[in-house]
Amino acid sequence: MEKKLTYFVSDVHLGLQVADPEDRERRFAGFLRSLPENTEAVYLLGDIWDFWYEYKDVVPKGYVRVLSALQELMDRGVKVYFFQGNHDVWTYRYFEELGMVKLVQPCVVQIAGKRFCLGHGDGLGPVPFGYRFLRGLFHNRLAQTLFSALHPWLAFRLGNGWSRNNRLAHDVQYEFGGENEPLYKFAKDFASENEVDFFIFGHYHVEVDTVLPSGARLMILKDWIHSSPYLCFDGVSITG
Numbered sequence: 001m002e003k004k005l006t007y008f009v010s011d012v013h014l015g016l017q018v019a020d021p022e023d024r025e026r027r028f029a030g031f032l033r034s035l036p037e038n039t040e041a042v043y044l045l046g047d048i049w050d051f052w053y054e055y056k057d058v059v060p061k062g063y064v065r066v067l068s069a070l071q072e073l074m075d076r077g078v079k080v081y082f083f084q085g086n087h088d089v090w091t092y093r094y095f096e097e098l099g100m101v102k103l104v105q106p107c108v109v110q111i112a113g114k115r116f117c118l119g120h121g122d123g124l125g126p127v128p129f130g131y132r133f134l135r136g137l138f139h140n141r142l143a144q145t146l147f148s149a150l151h152p153w154l155a156f157r158l159g160n161g162w163s164r165n166n167r168l169a170h171d172v173q174y175e176f177g178g179e180n181e182p183l184y185k186f187a188k189d190f191a192s193e194n195e196v197d198f199f200i201f202g203h204y205h206v207e208v209d210t211v212l213p214s215g216a217r218l219m220i221l222k223d224w225i226h227s228s229p230y231l232c233f234d235g236v237s238i239t240g
Helices: 021-034 064-074 092-097 129-139 139-150 152-163 182-193
Strands: 006-009 039-044 079-083 100-102 107-111 114-118 198-201 207-209 217-220 231-233
Touching: 021 064, 064 079, 064 092, 092 100, 114 182, 129 139, 182 198, 182 217
Parallel strands: 006 039, 039 079, 079 100, 114 198, 198 217
Antiparallel strands: 006 231, 107 114, 207 217
């Protein structure tokens, strides 16, 4: 019997004006359309969009190639799951209306008998107070309601201006701190109390594949700025 495939992808940062944003969108849409017929599910692990804010009756313009490719996958019967990242946190109903399923990190799912702990990766573990406060503010319903009171013209310019100041825009490379990294500490502690075979996250923009003391693998996906990284699970092993 043909194996069912599950794909994981993160940090495409559609719309970020770094490198060639149009090429990045074409690459990602092409990747989605290239997934084989035996694909069962795709997990979007956050920051697929560099800035996304939707009002009740307004969503960001563009990204037609990607949205149509995702719709084609779902029309084929492929399940598409997504996590909010720290850049596309303001997704409310639109993706669900398209047929995607929103998950909240850390989310444990079972695939072909293996247990996966998934999420974007931001805010997990003992992260600094400043970042935890900012993340809490972005998720605060009152703050979101107040931001929604802004006209979309102003809101999107503020949001896109904020995006242009992130480290990707300045080509700053992050160095993963190994056992000292908050995400590593989170995964290590989580695996000591829960049965997990694979931890898969994004957010850090570096490729990581390490084995935890429990024997579980911690894997972090790199961003799509200069390459097209993904992971594929065939029911037995993970490749990328």
